[in-house]
Amino acid sequence: MTDYIRDGGEIYRHSFATIRAEADLAILPDDVAGVAVRMIHSCGMVDLVDDLAYTLDVVEAGRAALEAGAPVLCDANMIASGITRKRLPSGNEVLCTLSDDRVPALAERLGTTRSAAALDLWRDRLAGSVVAIGNAPTALFRLFELLAEGAGVPAAIIGVPVGFVGAVESKEALIERAPAPYLTVRGRRGGSALAVAAVNAIATKEEL
Amino acid sequence: MTDYIRDGGEIYRHSFATIRAEADLAILPDDVAGVAVRMIHSCGMVDLVDDLAYTLDVVEAGRAALEAGAPVLCDANMIASGITRKRLPSGNEVLCTLSDDRVPALAERLGTTRSAAALDLWRDRLAGSVVAIGNAPTALFRLFELLAEGAGVPAAIIGVPVGFVGAVESKEALIERAPAPYLTVRGRRGGSALAVAAVNAIATKEEL
Numbered sequence: 175m176t177d178y179i180r181d182g183g184e185i186y187r188h189s190f191a192t193i194r195a196e197a198d199l200a201i202l203p204d205d206v207a208g209v210a211v212r213m214i215h216s217c218g219m220v221d222l223v224d225d226l227a228y229t230l231d232v233v234e235a236g237r238a239a240l241e242a243g244a245p246v247l248c249d250a251n252m253i254a255s256g257i258t259r260k261r262l263p264s265g266n267e268v269l270c271t272l273s274d275d276r277v278p279a280l281a282e283r284l285g286t287t288r289s290a291a292a293l294d295l296w297r298d299r300l301a302g303s304v305v306a307i308g309n310a311p312t313a314l315f316r317l318f319e320l321l322a323e324g325a326g327v328p329a330a331i332i333g334v335p336v337g338f339v340g341a342v343e344s345k346e347a348l349i350e351r352a353p354a355p356y357l358t359v360r361g362r363r364g365g366s367a368l369a370v371a372a373v374n375a376i377a378t379k380e381e382l
Numbered sequence: 383m384t385d386y387i388r389d390g391g392e393i394y395r396h397s398f399a400t401i402r403a404e405a406d407l408a409i410l411p412d413d414v415a416g417v418a419v420r421m422i423h424s425c426g427m428v429d430l431v432d433d434l435a436y437t438l439d440v441v442e443a444g445r446a447a448l449e450a451g452a453p454v455l456c457d458a459n460m461i462a463s464g465i466t467r468k469r470l471p472s473g474n475e476v477l478c479t480l481s482d483d484r485v486p487a488l489a490e491r492l493g494t495t496r497s498a499a500a501l502d503l504w505r506d507r508l509a510g511s512v513v514a515i516g517n518a519p520t521a522l523f524r525l526f527e528l529l530a531e532g533a534g535v536p537a538a539i540i541g542v543p544v545g546f547v548g549a550v551e552s553k554e555a556l557i558e559r560a561p562a563p564y565l566t567v568r569g570r571r572g573g574s575a576l577a578v579a580a581v582n583a584i585a586t587k588e589e590l
Contacts, residue, residue, distance in 0.1 A: 178523050178548050180494040185520070189546040218544045218570030252574065255463035286388040312393070315386050336426045336575075338397040340386050362426030365575045366460065367544075 186382050189215050196220045205233035209357065209375040216371035217363075225360040227345075232330050232355040236304050236376040237263075239329030245269050246373055247296050247328075249289055249335075250309035256370035257306075261377040271295040290316035301326020304376070307333050308369025311340030314348060321353050331356040332372045336364035394590050397423055404428045413441035417565065417583040424579035425571075433568040435553075440538050440563040444512050444584040445471075447537030453477050454581055455504050455536075457497055457543075458517035464578035465514075469585040479503040498524035509534020512584070515541050516577025519548030522556060529561050539564040540580045544572035 179185050190211055197220040199207040206228055214222050240246075245267040248254045254270040262268075271277065271292040281291035289310030296303075297320060305328045307313045314333050321327065333348045333356055335341045345358045357372055387393050398419055405428040407415040414436055422430050448454075453475040456462045462478040470476075479485065479500040489499035497518030504511075505528060513536045515521045522541050529535065541556045541564055543549045553566045565580055 178520065178551065180492075180498065180520060182495045185495070185547045192546040215545060217573060218546065218549065250464075252460045252464040252578070256458075256460040256574070284388075287390045287393070290388065312386065312388060337423060338400040338426065339393045341426065343386065365425060365573075366464070367573045367575055370460070 183382055190381060193220060197223050199223065202226070203230060203233075206230075206357075208379070208381070209233055209372055211381075212371040212375035213359075213368050216367040217365075219363075222359065222363070222368075225363065226357070227349050227360055228357040229352060229355045232357045233376055235355040236330035236332075237378075239302055239304055240264060240266055240377055242302075244303050244329055245299055246304045246306055247299060248369070249292065249307040249313040250366050250369075252366040253306050253308050253369045253373075256366060256374075258374050258377075261374050261380070263378060269296070269299065286316065287312045289313045293317055293320060296320075297325050300328055303328045304373065305331045305333070306369045306373050307331070307335055308364060308366040309335060311335040311337065311344040314344040315340065318347060318351060318353065328354045330354060330376070332369050332376075333358045334364035334368045334372070337362060391590055398589060401428060405431050407431065410434070411438060411441075414438075414565075416587070416589070417441055417580055419589075420579040420583035421567075421576050424575040425573075427571075430567060430571070430576075433571060434565070435557050435568055436565040437560060437563045440565045441584055443563040444538030444540075445586075447510055447512055448472060448474055448585055450510075452511050452537055453507055454512045454514055455507060456577070457500065457515045457521040458574050458577075460574040461514050461516050461577045461581075464574060464582075466582050466585075469582050469588070471586060477504070477507065494524065495520045497521045501525055501528060504528075505533050508536055511536045512581065513539045513541070514577045514581050515539070515543055516572060516574040517543060519543040519545065519552040522552040523548065526555060526559060526561065536562045538562060538584070540577050540584075541566045542572035542576045542580070544576075545570060 241263045243264040248270040254268045281288045290312040293316045401422045449471045451472040456478040462476045489496045498520035501524045
């Protein structure tokens with residue numbers, strides 16, 4: 175039988191050491207580098223660094239918000255499922271409203287996707303929250319609309335929707351507007367695993 | 383406000399058309415190409431095609447198993463969370479045993495990760511199942527061990543663990559052994575989203 179490393183802690187340490195040796199992290203602030211390591215770990219691509227865009231305060235702002243008990247608002251159930259609860263510093267609520275019974279009718283009324291309509295149910299929770307959008311570009315666009323309408327401003331926005339329609343544009347709009355401290359990945363790459371990795375990294379300084 | 387496409391169906395159609403225009407799908411069998419489109423859609427990278435490895439019967443075998451009511455066995459809760467239930471043809475069970483109370487003690491006894499130990503709870507369900515491993519290389523290695531010990535053979539294996547320790551090796555071992563019809567992505571790339579996309583594509587011929 176093939177021999178392989180079976181110790182979870184050792185696997186993490188080897189993985190993170192390989193990433194730190196290969197990825198060009200020197201250009202990043204220390205705390206963002208820590209987040210980048212975890213994001214790279216989740217996708218297997220060290221060149222993800224080249225596409226990272228962020229505000230210098232995003233990790234500090236996100237972590238402070240979580241320590242103060244802020245909820246994490248996710249656009250996809252996969253993200254809510256992937257966030258490691260024991261890394262969250264204050265037993266923070268992790269909320270995804272996509273499956274809420276009100277969403278289909280809301281989507282029809284707004285003439286948009288369910289992913290975007292689901293954000294309307296975040297309206298009262300947005301102020302000071304940590305937003306994690308890793309699936310739908312329409313959700314990120316909808317966030318800008320809600321903020322333009324006067325919704326409360328999040329403490330930090332992890333905005334990494336993925337794909338071929340609107341992903342590039344929504345993330346460039348996030349960079350241009352910067353309505354709050356943010357972290358994103360330019361281009362088509364993105365997804366739930368990257369959003370989860372970013373939240374798990376921001377949640378605590380502990381690597382393991 | 384930025385204009386953007388808000389119609390979910392139109393977003394899918396545009397996305398899939400872009401992928402079919404850009405990705406080198408001609409080298410793939412038709413049914414595998416359909417799965418590749420969905421996997422590319424989930425990660426934003428058309429060059430994923432270059433790393434696909436598979437047996438010619440994997441889509442047919444996986445779909446037939448699901449139509450006959452086979453369960454989907456997942457190594458990560460994110461995968462179980464991401465599989466679109468209404469695409470499954472027979473109300474199939476989607477099972478992830480990672481959070482089972484017995485797993486921590488099992489992992490300690492076996493001297494392995496919880497992800498790998500969780501597979502021991504699949505033992506009686508493996509025969510004829512659709513396996514979706516998208517996170518832990520140790521889970522894929524453990525699957526080989528269970529099969530070597532005489533566990534029932536799955537109908538199809540989606541084996542796309544991600545990362546820097548064991549991912550490459552476990553997937554090369556899958557290709558070399560081919561213990562059942564399989565689909566994998568060579569190299570470090572992989573993850574829950576790719577596993578979910580593959581299962582969602584295999585589940586039904588319907589694209590939308």
